[in-house]
Structures are given as structure tokens and as C-alpha cells.
Amino acid sequence: MSRIDELIQELCPDGVAGRPLGSLGTRNKGTAMTASKMKTIGGGGPIRVFAGGQTVADVAEDAIPAKDIVRVPSIIVKSRGHIGFSYYERPFTHKTELWSYTIDAPGVDQKFVYYYLLTQVEKLQVLARATSVKLPQLSVRDTDTLNVPVPPFEVQREIVRVLDKFTQLEAELEAELEARRSQYEHYRTEFLTFGDDIPWRPLGEIATVGTGRHDTKDATPDGEFIFYARGREPLRLDSYDFDERAIITAGDGVGVGKVFHFADGKYALHQRAYRVVPGEQLDSRFIYHYLVSDFSRYLERTSVHASVTSLRRPMFLKYPVPVPSRAEQERIVATLDKFEALVSDISIGLPAELAARRKQYEHYRDRLLTFKELAS
Incomplete structure (x- = not known):
């Protein structure tokens, strides 16, 4: 035992016995300041700002109204999209569509409540989907009334x-895994750095570049085929568009220039995702590794804007690609x-x-x- x-x-x-979560402490409302305003005042200050469950910025003390700052350890509710909870101990604030709990009821350990809430995420995700036809959304009442067991x-x-x-x-x-990833990225860059001693060609001359025809709403949870959309996680679909080895990337959204998939076989494709099918001169895995390593830097070098939010086909067609020998590519x-x-x-x-x-x-x-x- x-x-x-x-x-x-x-x-x-x-x-x-159980007690409603809302009865175990104070529910914090956050700040009415807009996310765009928060980003403009960011600067590495001591106050962390959350929006949508993610960090927006670290801001100075005087950038946020004092009444909106939570200065004690609290549990932040991620109430939209992917439902979840975060435990944060430093001073913070969050947008008003979020809320957080500071557990201060006698005889209740806040970390215990946090760990219990993690066991309820799946149930709350189902509830959020059932009450919102678009983006999954929890209400304050959903968490305030959530029953939390309170043992001695x-x-x-x-x-x-x-x-x-x-x-x-x-x-x-x-x-440790993150350190390994950094090491991998270092060696990948080293292996994929080439000079003028090998030929370079525009990607459009040595690969087929195109998009799909589906929308995200076409996805079926138990579909037979993988469906590459614009997100990091692929979906499923009952039909396929292509049967090939290809590199897939999002045409817009947060994954632009950063998220790549390697397709090998039958798959379906979103109308705003791109497929790159290398010709005979290129090993498909070689160009996959090269795109992962260099494409986001290429966008930074060629863009006049601070960030690229969407891709157009000419960006791919003009992208310069090194073409070492097939033996070197395979090595x-x-x-x-x-x-x-x-x-x-x-x-x-x-x-x-x-x-x-x-x-x-x-x-x-x-x-x-x-x-x-x-x-x-």
C-alpha cells in the first residue's frame, strides 16, 4: 500500500466530498487591452501577458493597469480552441476572453486543484465543442461549477x-530533447550549406509546384487517407488527390515557411496548401531537408515585410535550390x-x-x- x-x-x-471550482478562490478577469496593443508595448518586462492560452508579450509594470495584474501563483484557463490549463507563478495578466483562478480557500492546495483540472481537459473539450458550432469555447459557468474533490x-x-x-x-x-534538436539543426545547416561550386536552379525548373482542392470542412475524422491542411497536425479524408512522394507546406496561417510534411503515397490536399514534387535531378528527401532548413530564411531575405503571412506560387518557382550530385544528395x-x-x-x-x-x-x-x- x-x-x-x-x-x-x-x-x-x-x-x-467535492466543491465547485468557483468556490475555492478568486476568479481573475484579466485586462481589456487588445492583443495588438500588447504586442506593440512588449519589451521583456516582468509582466507576462497571455491571450488564447499563449504568451503574447512580456511587458513593463506600467504598461498594464495595476488592477489587471495577478501577482500570486494562479491557474490560467485556456477556454477557446484547444482547451487546457496552465499553472503560472510570476506576475501576469491575460485578455478578458480568458480567466484564471487563484485558489485561496482554507485547506485547499492550489497545485492539487491544477493537477485535478488536467484530468478534466478531455471532458471539457467535448463540452466546449458541444456548446460552440465554430471554435470550441468554454463559458465561465462551465469552470465555476466544475466539481473538484477536496480530500484532507x-x-x-x-x-x-x-x-x-x-x-x-x-x-x-x-x-535534453530540445538540446538534441538544436544539435540536429546545427548539423543540418552545416550539411546543407553550399557554395558556387555546384549548380543552383530555380525550384520551378526542377519540381512541380501546386495546391490541392479541399477545404478543412471536408475532413472526416475516420477517413481512409491522410489530408494535409494548413495546420501542424494532418487531418483525414475519405478520398485522395495524389499518389506520390512530395513535400507539403501551408500556404497561409501560422505555419507559413516553417511547417513541412513529407508525403509518401496517397493523400488529399487543402486548397491553400502547396505540394512540391521534385523532378529526376532531386532526391525528394534531400529537397525536404533543404526546405525545412532554408525556406523560412529565404522568405525573410526576400520579403519587404516583417513577416510573411501567406505564400504565392511564384515564391516557390523562383526559390534557388542547390543541385549536388545524386550520390551527394543521398549521402x-x-x-x-x-x-x-x-x-x-x-x-x-x-x-x-x-x-x-x-x-x-x-x-x-x-x-x-x-x-x-x-x-x-
Whole structure:
């Protein structure tokens, strides 16, 4: 029997009563300042600003009204799109469409509440989809009335101690994996840096560049074929457009010039996503690695704007590509494919270990935070 089981048997053998989340502390409303205004005043200050669950900027103390700043550890609710929770300990604020909770009820550990809320994300995601026909959206009432079990304080603290340890181990693995990714990117750049001693050709002369014909609304969750849209995660569709080896990238959105997929076989394609099909002179994996390494820098070099928000076909057609010998391309591909697998393939190495650790953590978290309900 674990220490937690012993404490439960000793302190709450008949079950645990629940309380509405809104009754456990203060709900913080955030600031009415617009996200665009926040971005213009950013400058590495001590106040972190969240919008849509993501960091918008770190701003100076006097950039945000004092009444809108939360200065104690709190739980931030990601209420739109991908539902979730963040625990933040430094001073922060957030847009008014978000809210956060500062848990200060006697006998309630805030970190315990945060860990419990993580077990409710899937249920809340379903609720958010059911109540919003467009972007999944939670209401304040959805979280205020959410029932949170409140076992004796000693039980809460022991659960927090165990889960904090799991979280720390996961963070260490993530840091190591990030270091490996940086190392991979360094070697990738080194392998893919060429001079004038090899031929360079516009991509449009040595590859086919085109788009698809589908919209995101065409996706079917259990579709037979992979459907590359504009996001980082592919969708599914019951029909396919192409059967080939190609490099796929978004034509607009947050992934412009940064998110690339390698298609090998049958797939469907969004009308604002691009496919690059190399000709005989190019190894398809070679040009995939080169685009991942260089295309965003190419956009920065050629754009007159601070950032590129959408791509047009001529940008691809004019893109200069090195064309070393096929033997040299294949040598580079063999090396970079191995590096990529080590930092991306969840079946081997650190990614596999991190995936296994997350699965283990979620299993224990859900188990530790499931209590017998106290009879009324």
C-alpha cells in the first residue's frame, strides 16, 4: 500500500466530498487591452501577458493597469480552441476572453486543484465543442461549477509531491530533447550549406509546384487517407488527390515557411496548401531537408515585410535550390534522416522515452486523482 493509499484509508475512508471550482478562490478577469496593443508595448518586462492560452508579450509594470495584474501563483484557463490549463507563478495578466483562478480557500492546495483540472481537459473539450458550432469555447459557468474533490490537506500535499516529481522528470527529458534538436539543426545547416561550386536552379525548373482542392470542412475524422491542411497536425479524408512522394507546406496561417510534411503515397490536399514534387535531378528527401532548413530564411531575405503571412506560387518557382550530385544528395539524406529520427520518431530514443514517461505520468495522475465520492 502506498503512502497516499494509507492516508486515504486513515483520513477519508468513506469517500471525498467535492466543491465547485468557483468556490475555492478568486476568479481573475484579466485586462481589456487588445492583443495588438500588447504586442506593440512588449519589451521583456516582468509582466507576462497571455491571450488564447499563449504568451503574447512580456511587458513593463506600467504598461498594464495595476488592477489587471495577478501577482500570486494562479491557474490560467485556456477556454477557446484547444482547451487546457496552465499553472503560472510570476506576475501576469491575460485578455478578458480568458480567466484564471487563484485558489485561496482554507485547506485547499492550489497545485492539487491544477493537477485535478488536467484530468478534466478531455471532458471539457467535448463540452466546449458541444456548446460552440465554430471554435470550441468554454463559458465561465462551465469552470465555476466544475466539481473538484477536496480530500484532507495531507492527502492533497502527498499527491502534489508525487506529481511534481513526475513533472520534473518530464521537464528534464524535454530539455535534453530540445538540446538534441538544436544539435540536429546545427548539423543540418552545416550539411546543407553550399557554395558556387555546384549548380543552383530555380525550384520551378526542377519540381512541380501546386495546391490541392479541399477545404478543412471536408475532413472526416475516420477517413481512409491522410489530408494535409494548413495546420501542424494532418487531418483525414475519405478520398485522395495524389499518389506520390512530395513535400507539403501551408500556404497561409501560422505555419507559413516553417511547417513541412513529407508525403509518401496517397493523400488529399487543402486548397491553400502547396505540394512540391521534385523532378529526376532531386532526391525528394534531400529537397525536404533543404526546405525545412532554408525556406523560412529565404522568405525573410526576400520579403519587404516583417513577416510573411501567406505564400504565392511564384515564391516557390523562383526559390534557388542547390543541385549536388545524386550520390551527394543521398549521402546527406542518409545522415539527416538518422538525426531526424532521433529527435522526432516516437518509437526510438528520447522521443520514445518522453512519450512513455508522459503516458506513465498521465496514468498515475488520473489514478491518484480519482476518489470515491462521499455519500450525501
